[in-house]
Amino acid sequence: MGSAKKSSASRTARIEEMRRAEQARERRNRILTIAASVVVVAGLVAGTVVLVQSQSDDDGGSTAADSKNPGKFVTGKDGVRTWEGTLGRNHVAKAVNYPVTPPVGGDHNPVWMNCNGDVYGDEINNTNAVHSLEHGAVWVTYNADAGKADVDALAAKVKKTPYTLMSPVDGQKDPIMLSAWGHQRTVTGADDPDLDAFFEKFVQGEQTPEPGAACTNGLSK
Amino acid sequence: MRQWGLVTGAAVTALVATGAITYAVAGDEGASDAAPTADSADAGFARDMAVHHQQAVEMSYVVRDRTDDEEVRRLAYDIAQTQANQRGMLLGWLDMWELPKVSSDPPMTWMGMGDAAAGKDGALMPGMATNAEMKRLGELDGKRAEVFYLQLMTDHHKGGVHMAQACVRACEVGVEKRLARGMVEGQESEIELMAGMLEERGAAAR
16 A cells, blocks of 8 residues: 555656656747747848848938938949939929939929930029929039030030930039939949940839920920 | 757748748739730720820810910920820830720729729710810810819829729739829829919819
């Protein structure tokens, strides 16, 4: 009887031991499951971030000043800066505070600047020029640091390229810049191969918010 | 062993999810290579919007002959140029897909609205003007022509935006979806512009 009691007690202890071991195993598995899930989620997040930012991220300083156009430039491997964020599309008569110079989109004047290979010797209203970008034009701009030979060569090129326009913009940071809706780049001169590449990609390109719209019969000065 | 199964399972899940994300990102524009069929949203939108646009082009030419107002004449020029070109894109795609320009089904069947288009007196789809309204526009002068044009075009744009939204949802050809999205945004912005122009003329949308 005594031995039966003893063996029963040891069986209870053994069962207890097994139960503890089982619980420990379950706990370990649960921790592993959680850890694996965390790794997967972290991997997915990192992967998504890498995908989204695969165009490399820099060019700080040009973050939005305009609450209607929140966003920033992201520079691609090809040197083209792409605006990541919203760009207004409303017609407004007043001046617009654009976050970058020259602007690459946003609310604009109801009248577009003629952009059928038009070259302007004086500064033009950026609100009219932005409307031209909406129609699929590329806007060539330069400041006082640009050489005269380059300016002349650029003007000749613009004059023979429909859906482009050119004008001086004193406030821009680089001597020669190219802008399309949501995109911008700097080029070194009229013979920079990046100029042709930009024209080919963006003159009436995929970025055009209003495909088919005209570059004629707008403002001519 | 069970742990390794778990880890392997997790890794496979991660791979599949990454693949799905990549596919979703890459497939956003122009996933399908095959030409659309005649009853697809892509073909239906190309057919119907080409017709819808044509009336806006016509209406804009008419008002340019009825007023000297620079603002209305420029808006009409913009709409005529834009919609004539977009109509050319839509018809060009139908040509490339070797699909007919007409269908025996009622307009907008592709967006589940085959029974909505009345077709009364030339107004083949929602927002379109009747033949009588087009005739009247051609008889009005000056400010009365401007107001009537702005009212007709506001209705026209509202119908157009609704149809373009259906293509944004249901079209599968990336370039067409993009064009439709541009139409929605462009025409919504012009509806606002026209509301302001109507107000300046002491009128409002119908």
